[in-house]
Structure formats: C-alpha cells, structure tokens
Amino acid sequence: MPFICENVECRAVLARGQVRSIRENEGWCFYCPDCKVRNALNDVGVPGGPVELIQPERSDLPHKVIATARPLEDGRYAAQLRVQRALGMKGTYAVEEHWEQLGIFLDAQEAVAHAKSIAADLLDRKA
Template structure:
C-alpha cells in the first residue's frame, strides 16, 4: 500500500521507499516530498516489537468540498454544494457532483453551514 499525501492540492501517491517516516512528539508522520505537508502515521506493530506504520483510516482519498451560498432575488440564500472526489493518482479528481439548491436560508452563513453538513453526511455514507 503506498501512502497518499493528504493535502488535497497535492495527493501525491508515494511508494514507501520514497518517504522517510519520522517520530515526532505528536507521533509518527512523514513529510510529503512534493508539497512538504505533514501526514500522520499510526504504528500498528506489536508493542515493543518492530514498528509497522500505516496511514490512519481518516486519510482515505481526499475530497474537495465547496459549499457556497447563492443570493436569491428575494434576499434569501440558496445553499449550494460541490464535491470532487479524488482518485488515487496525482492531480486527478473524479467527476464532480454538484447540487444547486439544497435549501433556502435567510442568512448566507446558515446556507453554507447546511451545505457543509450535507457534505459530511454524504462523504460519511459513501466512505
């Protein structure tokens, strides 16, 4: 299993030999050779035995979520959402899904918050 950089702008797929895992106070991690982002690692080896590092579950393929509020003519705001799913290759996103109107809110912040909560549900469900 290669490591995948968690930085959504990078998502480099890195062979294990390409990265140097280091142990910091906060735990194991590696720094992406492409973008220098810190990527957390987890030691699943036997306690006291040899170290076996994996990327934590949460670092599945990253998604790019864009939640916006579109002003409507009556002064309210429509919650809009775009989700791009990353593929396991550098620089590629799978097709984008988007929703133009998830609900109408009097306040733009509420509209964005609503769009984000939909995104969270969506990514949870399909993960």
C-alpha cells in the same frame, strides 16, 4: 509503488527516494516534502528482517466538500454543494455529486451551514 500524500489539498506523488521515512512513537511515517503533512506507514517486513514500509490502504479516498451560497435576485441565497473524491493522482478530483439548490435562505452563512450539514450526513453515510 510511489507514496501519495494523503493531504487532500496536496496529493503529491512521491518516489520512495524522495521521502525520508522515520520511526516515531506512533509508528512509521513520512512527512510530505511539499506540504509537511504527516503520512502514516506500515511495516510489513518479517519480524527481525529488514523494514518494509507500505502506505496503508485507504478504501475511502479523501473528499473535498465545497459548500457555497449563491445570491438570488430577490436577495436571498441558495445553498449549493459539491462533494468531490480525490483520485490517486496529484491534483485531480472526480466530481461525485453536485447540488445546485438545497434550499433557499435569507442569510448566506445559513445557506453555507445548511450545505455543510448535508455534506456531513452524506460523508457519514458512506463511511
């Protein structure tokens, strides 16, 4: 099994020989050679035996939340939201949910803030 970088923006698939696993105070980990993000590893080897490192299972793959404000003809803004779940491959996302219009706001920043708060609720509920 290759390792997969947990950084949502990266998701690099790395052969074991490509990464250097190191032991830090918090435990084993490797640093992604592409994006330098720390990825935790678990040692599942028998005590006293050779170290056997696996990447911890993540039941919830990372999400990417895209909150935007779409300008309307009357000068107001519609809050829009896309919540994507990453697949176990580099650079691919499965679009899970998509809202065209979550409400109309006078201000673009308010619209984006509204879309983000809905995203936070959604992600909380699923966790």
